[in-house]
Amino acid sequence: MKLGVHxxxxxxxxxxHSRANRLWLLLFDSADAETPTREIEMTGGPLWHTTVSGVHSGTLYLYRTDAVPEQWLLDPYARAVHFSRSWGESAGIEPGQHIRTGRHFPKGIITDDHFxxxxxxxxxxxxxxxIIYEAHLRGLTGGGTYLDFIEKIPHLQSLGITAVEFMPVMEFNELEFLLEGAARKHLLNFWGYSTLAFFAPMSRYAASREPGAAITEFKTLVKALHNAGIEVILDIVFNHTAEGPFNGPVYSFRGLDEPAYYMIKPDGTYPDWSGCGNTFNCNHPIAKQLIVDCLKYWAQEMHVDGFRFDLATVLCRDPDGELLEHPPVIKAIEAEPALKKIKLIAEAWDALGGYQVGSFPGKRFSDWNGRFRDDVRRFWNEGETIGLLATRLAGSADLYQHNGGSxxxxxxxxxxxxxxxxxxxVSYAIRHNEANGEENRDGEKQNNSVNFGFEGPTDEETICARRLKQQKNLLATLFLSRGVPMLTAGDEFGRTQSGNNNAYCQDNGISRVDWSFLEKNRELFEFTRQLIALRKKHPALCSGKFYTGEGDVEWIGEEGLSVDWQHDRALGxxxxGKDELLILINNEAVDLSFELPEGNWNLIxxxxxxAGxxxxxxxxxxxxxxxxxxxxE
Structure with missing residues (x-):
């Protein structure tokens, strides 16, 4: 029998699936119902099942067990979830009180797959x-919906984007800080890295309040993006769930089979290798099956083209926290035929200190190259020498060339x-996260950033010009390097978060993209378009092979000298080959001359x-x- 509703x-x-001794199906006749209209005891165990006549698409349902009868439970395989409120609405919800039953408890929805x-x-x-474009759906649309995002597709096409990587669009509860009742209770979980239901698209990103509407609207968005030549990659959070620490709220997994879904210490508490209160037991057979089934569903039914795995190193750990050489869940994902053509991307680190950039165990996985980010920033913003920048330009062979990587x-x-x-x-030397309610302690402290003499916005022309050029330098390095480039939404026209570097809880102007900047910073946008077009025109820039140094690349020092890798801050x-280019980089404080190779060279x-x-x-x-x-030439 297949898990879920069919x-x-x-x-x-x-x-x-549940380890309970008894289990009941609850059916509801309305989305706002305080109590179920029918309760049906199920048979079996641990694979509980029942068949019901007269139940149709749109019916709402939940489960409960004998262990805690007064606790309702979501189906982990629910394909749609309904909340009886709109985004951010908190009327009738008590701060500091986790919801266990009633109209405000999220309900699963029976769906059909027609589209x-x-x-x-x-x-x-x-x-x-x-060319990946990382975007927050609500943030990019100014608080909008799946359908509103369609209006932004022409912008992505004009820029040259080939894939949107959406931050989490699986069902989460933006009011979780209110339910905690602590200092952040007035803030919303804006980013959504706190999944309630892995199979369900976020219901409050739908324009319609009709239960289950998010499925149709999400598919409509995917179809529109595909027909514009743009793929869809989802940021998916399998490292933890919305149920928090061992004494946190119960929505689903903890009430059905806690040991199957969570890492548990001998004292009954949870190890926090995700930094979010719990750690999903990804390599347990039950959790592993859920992960693979979930990916298959989004790929086959929702037509998603790829996945980015948040804190993916968690997926590589055993119950003792040790890293596995061949994690069963990674092997299962790569072996699944339905995922054969799907792009797989790992954020190859976790909160326990694991860092697997360049050594993530999946054969098909690419990973977010944090070393690229750090080395490029250090070169341009902190005056590091040219050696590591050249390595990143050339595709990071030091990280990926072993074992036949590319x-x-x-x-x-x-x-x-x-x-x-x-x-x-390029405008802030330090973070400014006071609005997050954590006394500016949250967010990365070391950012390799620079403000060019003034912290924050300024009208001083010299500083503004320097900041603009620095943004161009960073973008140029990104798009001229071998590897797969990812641009963050709004960076193409100078979007700001006013120095907040951890805007996870800011559903306001800090996180929402201000589209007036597109005209204000048109020069930067046009430069980014030019860069992407240049990359697409020259296959050598996006080759899947490393440079060998044997007739395919030559490194040139300033003024005809050899490159001094330990001291130089300039490089040619x-x-x-057939696709010749000359990239000249100068991060010294003075103009520098380069002797050009033979040929008729023109500035592109x-x-x-x-520049000449x-x-x-x-x-x-x-x-x-x-x-x-x-x-x-």
Whole structure:
């Protein structure tokens, strides 16, 4: 029997896993019902099941067990969830009181899979041609919905994006801080890294309040993106759930089979390897099956093209916290035929200190290259020397070349949702997270950022010009490097979070993209478009192979000298072959000249408006201070 709810002609089958001694199905006749209209005791165990006649799509349901009869439980396999309120609405909810039953407890919804996919064209973009755009659905749309996001597709097309990586869109409770009743009770969980139901799209991202509407609206968005040539990647959070620490709220997993779903210490408490109160027992057979079934559902039924696994190192641990060489859940994901063409991306670290960038055990997984982010920032913002930057430009062979890896294992990024925006990275020397209610203790302390002499916004022209050029330098490095580039939404036009580098709880102007910046910072947007177009035009920049140094690349020092890898802050990278390019980087405080290889070179792109336009064979090209120039024949 398959877990979940399955409509079969005139009957509907319910199947759920639980170690309880007795278990009941609860059916409700309305979304706001305080009590069920029917209770049906199920048979079996631990695979409990029952078949009910006259139950149709749209019916709401829950479970309860004999262990805690007064606690309602969501089906872990529920494909849709309904809350009897809109986003952020808290009327009738008591701060500090976790909800166990009643109209405010989330209910599962019986669904059918009907959707008109006719006319859809799945892009199936090769990884080497992928340009990822990380976005928060509500943030990008200014508090909007799945359908509102469709209005932003022309912007993504004009930019050259090939894949949107959505921050969590699986059902979560944005009021969880209110239910905790602590200092953050006035704030919302905006990001959504606190999953209630892994199979269900976030219901309050739907325009319609109708139970189950989120499924149709999400599919509509996916179809629209696909027909625009843009893939959909979901940020999925299997490392923990919304049920918090061992004494936290109960919604589903803890009430059904706590040891199957959570890591548990001998004293009954939870190890917190996620940093969020609990750790999902990903390699237990039951939890492993749920993870694989969930991925299959989103790939097959919802037409999702890829997944980014939050704190993926948690998926590699055994109950003692030791890292497994061959984690069963990773093997199962990679072996699943339904996921054969799906893009798999790991955030290859966790809160226990595991760091697997370049060594994540999955053969098919790429991973967020945190080393790329840090080394690029240190070079441009802190004056580090050229050696590590060259390694990142060339695809991070030091991390990925072993065991037959390729640059495509590396998801390159300079910023992400987690940290400063690009504009803030060059405007703030320290974080400013006071609005989060944690006395500015939260968020990354070491950001490798710079403010160019003034903290925060300023009208001083020299500082503004320097900040603009620095944003261009960072973007140029991102898109000129081998690997798969990821751009954070709004960075293409200088979006700011006013120095907040951990805006997980800010459902306001801090997190919402201000689209007026698109016109205000049109120059930066056009530069980003130009960069992406340049990358797409030159296959050498996105090759899935590492440079060998044997006729494919030559490193050039300033003024005809050899590169001093330990001291130089300037470098020429001559990409040879049919697709020749010359990338000149200067992070010194003075202009520097480079002797050009033989050929007729023309300036294609520069981060400095004062750079020259062309240079003849064997001549010298002057690269302005703190800038990048790209030349082609």
């Amino acid at each position: 409509i079969r002609k005139e009957e509907t089958q319910f199947v759920v 008109d996919w006719r006319g859809e064209k799945r892009p199936e973009t090769p990884l080497e041609k992928t 640059p495509l294992k590396s998801i390159n990024f300079v910023t992400s949702h987690d940290g400063f925006t690009l504009a803030d990275l 990278m001559h990409i040879k 792109l520069s981060t400095d408006p004062l 336009s062309s240079a003849s064979s064997n001549s010298v090209f002057l690269v302005p201070a703190h800038s990048v120039c790209v030349l082609g």
